[in-house]
Amino acid sequence: MTRRPVPRAHWLLLCVLLVGAAGLFTLHALVIGQFHADETTVEGAADTVPPQIRTGGSVIDARGPAPHSARPPDRAVALTFDDGPDPEWTPKVLAVLGEHHVHATFFVTGAHAAQYPGLVRAILAGGHEIGNHTTTHSDVRDLGATSTDLELRGTDLALAGAAGVTTSLFRPPYSATPASVDDVAWAADQAIGAAGRLIVLSDVDSQDWRRPGVEQIVRNSKPPDDKGVVLLMHDAGGDRAQTVAALDQLIPALQSGGRHVGSVGETAGITQTNQPAETVPQLGGWLLIAAVWAGDALASLMGVLLVVSAALAALRAVLTLVTTAIHVRRSRFRAPRPVNDPVTVIIPAYNEKEGIEATVRSALASDHPVQVIVVDDGSTDGTADIIERLRLRRVRVIRQRNAGKAAALNTGLAAARTEYVVLVDGDTLIEPDTVGQLVRHFGDHTVGAVSGNAKVGNRGGLLGKWQHIEYVIGFNLDRRMYDVLECMPTVPGAVGAFRRSALLRRGGVATDTLAEDTDLTMALERAGWRVVYEQNARVWTEAPATLGQLWKQRYRWCYGTLQAVWKHRRAVLGRGAAGRLGRRGIPYLVLFQVVLPLMAPFVDVAAVFGVIAGDWSVTLGYWVAFQVLQVIPGVVAFRLDGEPLAPLLAMPLQQFVYRQLMYLVVIQSVMTAVAGARLPWQKLDRVGLSPAPSSRISRISR
Template sequence: MLTTLVLTLSAALLLQGYTQHLFDTRPDGIPRERRAATSVPAQVSSGGPVIDGAAARTATPADRTIALTFDDGPDPVWTPKILDVLRRHDVRATFFTVGNRVAENPGLARRIVEDGHQIGLHSFTHTDLGSASRWRRSLELRQTQLVVAGATGVTTPLLRPPYSSSSAALTDADWDAVRQAGQDGYLTVLTTRDSEDWRRPGAGQIVANATPKGSGGEIVLLHDAGGDRAQTVAALEQLVPRLKAGGWRFTTVGQAVSLPRTTQPAATSDRLQGLALITAIRGGDAVLEALSWLLWGAGAVSLLRAVAVVVAARRHVRMRRRPWGAPVTAPVSVIVPAYNESAGIEAAVRSLVASDHPVEVIVVDDGSTDGTADLVEALRLPGVRVIRQQNAGKPAALNTGIAAASYDLLVMVDGDTVFEPDAVRMIVQPFAHRRVGAVSGNAKVVNRGGLLGRWQHIEYVVGFNLDRRLFDLAECMPTVPGAVGAFRREALLRVGGVSGTTLAEDTDLTMALCRDGWRVVYEERAKAWTEAPATLGALWKQRYRWCYGTLQAMWKHRGALTQRGQAGKLGRRGLVYLLTFQVLLPLLAPVVDIFAVYGLVFLDPVRILGLWTAFLVLQVLMGLYAFHLDDERPGPLWSLPLQQFVHRQLMYLVVIQSVFTAVAGSRLRWQRMERYGSLRMPVDPAGQVPPARVEPHQEAHR
């Protein structure tokens, strides 16, 4: 479905770009560079204005006959006015229409034919056919013929190349185009008299330029589009009565040179193709208009978000300088759900035991088959318990740990996460405030080698942490990460523990706590190190689960949108933010990329590159500030430009697939991330594992 949508959008923009931005707007009569004319046959260059290029034959209008011809239309303003003048004076003329403008104004093309006028082709994008390649000439004529067939129900053999004039002015390039058109069945109609109305010299001068000097037949060039044609309309009101009074006969080009038939009913296939092309062109214009507004809106919202998160981060830093209250010294139960975590469980448990805060560590082995529980028991670390259960999933393992915990303050840790020695102490300090029910810590990527590792490191520092500071200030934190989070036991029991109804149990739990009236805050000083996916496939699986689970949690807690208090803050602030920046804008991301390519091809590439550079500079500045707040070296930010071409695309594809999966009603199974064993246990300067500090009553309980 995504491929179909992207291809459809690309085709629409390609068609729109071709028809609109390859359109040559120069006036037909503008002076042209003189070119060689050695290949133009003498009988053509000295012959009449109507040319059969295939046979190199010409025709001239009968004496005292004038064929008025109008180029560049139809135009919604001036073509109806000219048609009204011709109707009042009972004159038939020939209109050489531009295909793109016929597609925009099919009703006017139909009126031209219904009023008895002759219709001809003037290319699709008003391009110089003499300078165009052979394939583009064929495309220009074929597409114009199709839209004329779709709009009027007839086809025409008459062609006037843009920027042409008289037979004597044909160049070698022009003749090549005329000959190719003749081989395709078209008659080329040039002019004998140019009114020069494109110069807008005044109605009187236009009349003078269009008035014949002798008695020979004339094909007069006028315009019904391409600018202000008020002078042309005024000139017609004078020219037609004057020449009629002088004995001149007005007629179409076909009648002037006695062509047997100049139009014929279009074949059904041509008419259907023409209607489809008209629909596609007009649809492309509408799509581009809508996309332009959407992209401007998305850009404005993204800029406002950047300003908001930076301002929020500054306020958050100042706010965190004030203590929450009296220091929290109560012991903590740390719950580690583990399923086949043998690669990193030792480092994780040893780091928890090394905490500078009194803890008990409960490892809940959820039916591991790789000896995870045996490995932890073999460590014989003080303050560590292992609980074995049959495989029931992470939420069940967490609930088992909650039931077995000895203390009222709980920290939940993934089995692939290593805590810094002060992380537990830091993460529980906000519980000095009675309203705080949960605290999000600061998860950091440990395996930062390679581009993928750097990109995820940047994402964690810039994206996740800046957003969490904003959520904290707005009191609408949607997620306490499973890698490093702390909870009041009371709060967990009030919401029924950890639910397994979504794939993002941490997001589901956090939203449930907010809706129950608890405040959830962010403590950036509580740092824990976790493994990030090391391959694109593993990253895809992880983020697909996260995103799909977040969508499930948002839908589950959508009732918060209409609630009051803390729940209302989550709904009207947190959920709206997530919907905007984690769902809707990523859905627009492919459109942004396609539009960027469109801009490079059809618009001003310098402007497009300038906008992209400005966007990148904004990201770099945000990155520098976020790295400064997190005491990180800014070196990895050099890879940020490359991130736009791989990592960003992967993330929005994950969102798109998650949304499509959710809309389709499919269920996604929980997917466990591959472990790489890159975590290391903390050691003191002497190289020994620091012992855990355990309270006497904790030891007795054990």
């Protein structure tokens, strides 16, 4: 079969997706960012501010070399609203203005305009004016020229995309009256004026941001004399119920006093405050609005997924702990008929010179009568020679050309003459009672295979501890759960016992997947056989010693599992053992080992942004809860296995390195599967387990 190349662009794709997600989260954080209303003003020196600006009107024209200011005519009130649009309060303000047939000027932030483009259109449809209030409500006095320009252009894009308009009006956030303009503010105003914008400050502040009560807002909003004024109010930035109620009283009061109430353009005689935007800005605005929408959608999705992940973690913890308790209770009373028939231990080996002798000797040291078949799959390091020179009784060495692990297992099955076989890897050390513990389950004639308990032998160092934790939890909780639910997806290649006749009846070990152990287990269950777990059948295996080796191993495992799941997908429609596998085991496997890991990097990015820019206490709470829901089952699993708890101290660090690597493995595997590529049987570098990791098998490596 032609092997398609493994895709390489997935890293670039993943990086692009994560950077894109980070960008969208950043945009979302800017859009929803909380800010103070315009009550904050800190005045400094005003040595460079022209006197006519500080003593003049609130509409400042700094576009030319001779800056000047203007104000609405006497007995005119320019009604302005800042910080919107807001989905709750802006429509209510518009309704009051419409009821009284009055127009106003709305100084909007680009972030909110992009988030609620429909409200921008509603403002213009009501005959009102739109002004620029920066993109993120930033104080332009603290910004440089570049940042200020970006703040203004962001709002320009949002308005162009939302309603196809541009505006010449600008109000600086945190500004007040002309008398408050200091040197820093004037420098910013000059730069803004040079860009062709009119600066609109205020003469009267309603102080509605204080929420002093409706009557007080009305009193604050009335001009002190007959001079024309610009009135500052807010339609966003907090609860504006008092503003809406005060506005309904204020407009009739002003009009009954003979005052003209209108927008800045209407009252100050400024024409063309809003003009149609050009095509390019409109396109850019549409993209900005689309990005804001995508950021909101992604943030909502990730928020839901964060909650769902925590809920699933809780459900998984409860399920595994409950089924573990059931399994422990059953194990105390489950006493299958003893099986004394001889057993063949089959060891497929490819370049296993470092550990093959110890593996064979550990098998021969079994309490149960065994024969050993070593299938050398084309080794180039003298693996077969090592065993042949030992001249051990009950050991047979078969050499074949390199054809892969599945082919080596089939060779061993064909050569075996016993009904029960135990399959172990060439780097595995078997405890003396393991074979007997495994085959005793064959006293139940419905059992076709038995999973043993593989333990990490080289658990020194942080990477070794992480794998040790994973093995202990995986075997002592997950496999107990699978046993109770009768949906075991995998008898591990490190240690498993099988009925030879059942294997031969289905054609031996299939060679079309990389996870031959998972494929074999699922095939047996689809044929109606039960697969159980024996926690006391311990073996010691050599785990990868480097991140590179770990990557190769887990890549093959994950990709092979995907192959096996796809191959046996019709088990979902099966009955009996096949149905239990298809409707319990496979969905659990896909959900927790494929779907959630695929989403995990994005959830992590969302969690980081949630801590930085959102409600950090809630986000951190979910993260801590997630850790606790992993530690508790870990403690239970270690206690069940008689292991010291000290390695669990390394568990929280798994989230930052080990888990991320596992996430990438799943992403790589899915991408490879989608591309239709095929992987070889990748051989890991071995150094051997020495000395033996358990006193119970101290005689093995002699």
